[in-house]
Amino acid sequence: MDLKIKIRGYHTDLYRHVNNARYLEFLEEARWQLVEEHMDLNDFLNSGLSFFVVNINISYRSPAKVNDIIIVKSGRSKINNRSAVFKQEIINKTTGKLCIEADITFVIADNTGKAINLTGDILESLNKIPCIE
Amino acid sequence: MDLKIKIRGYHTDLYRHVNNARYLEFLEEARWQLVEEHMDLNDFLNSGLSFFVVNINISYRSPAKVNDIIIVKSGRSKINNRSAVFKQEIINKTTGKLCIEADITFVIADNTGKAINLTGDILESLNKIPCIE
Amino acid sequence: MDLKIKIRGYHTDLYRHVNNARYLEFLEEARWQLVEEHMDLNDFLNSGLSFFVVNINISYRSPAKVNDIIIVKSGRSKINNRSAVFKQEIINKTTGKLCIEADITFVIADNTGKAINLTGDILESLNKIPCIE
């Protein structure tokens, strides 16, 4: 799943680069689009389940500036017993360079806030999400 | 009530000025501090009431840049039957200039989302909030 | 020019509605897309000119919630000697209600930061931007 964004003035900061915190919003937007394409999100949320991010490991490889076009690529990575990982990359189309690499580790919590085991239907759903190409 | 903020890189945008949307957060922070000083917010929220902003009229008079110190001044203005107005100003201490002037019109909604009449205890509480000096 | 946005969790706040400040980003994004369609932005910026917003008057008519689809409509409104106004509306497609109405008053500044008169080529460019339908 590729999300295309054109960088605007309000995305950037002092150094005229996209701000560190803003990238997290770009990545979150792309993850919702990824999950939406491969899961019935309404069913999921109505069953009282939520995604909770427990770790983000993000490397800032090269900057993006105003008017640059970036592509956010997102996919599933490792699935553990109680946590799983999305892998995301941002490519700066304008410069041709890798801009961001990130691993997003999450758990799925029930309506008491407890992380559930990733088995059965949930595991099947997660497995349907393709890896980043 | 005066809120002092030092401008950082992440507050600014392309033009190295504080971004338009960011000022709304500075104003919101200052309003919470104003209200907190003069009302029992927990009582208020527990009674199922909420503040809803219905209009913001904000004038950007002069910019604030990284390392500038700004002071947000906030006070009550007009109280109508079902809406009331907070007046807010931001002074740029570093340049000595008026930076922002804003009127924030709000209603108080009950837990069905309906705006209540500003009478009785609520009116008394609102009247205790001082005007901007 | 219509900009379509699907509301995500990170757009919303305590009341599960889109936050007041976030709407300003939606409006800014839509204005860039509007201007880009009708002006050569690179030429404009290279000539040392900038848009500066001097006033925002925004009315919050009804809320938008997670998963709602909103449409941002933007157009030119009045053009004065040294300032002009964009008119913007946000329609909540999911509820069918008007969500936001806003007037954005701006000046065009030269590279010394001074507002220029809106005459000649600049006036012609601004006049090409269609009004909100």
Place this chain on the structure above:
Amino acid sequence: MDLKIKIRGYHTDLYRHVNNARYLEFLEEARWQLVEEHMDLNDFLNSGLSFFVVNINISYRSPAKVNDIIIVKSGRSKINNRSAVFKQEIINKTTGKLCIEADITFVIADNTGKAINLTGDILESLNKIPCIE
């Protein structure tokens, strides 16, 4: 260096917790305050040097909600040849729990954008920044 923040509605999202991206702003604010206490930032910036974050590894341990008071603790960690690490923790004073742990890896770039070696005066300055207690 301890930075105290009271959580407001506009800091939180759908789940009524502070949003992932917002924490990055809290951490950035705290880092500026840390650096400012121990370095002459104006001298530093005037010499054409900049801090660039190259990696953030952040773990979300427990949530913070509206009205919670959080304390951001920041300090220096490892210093390598061309990169160094700030360690930051956020404690939720209201719940008594650890909220966030983060390692922020940065380089110092000269005015051509190239990472410099962390030696001499720069190394001395960085060494003066205390470790997190």
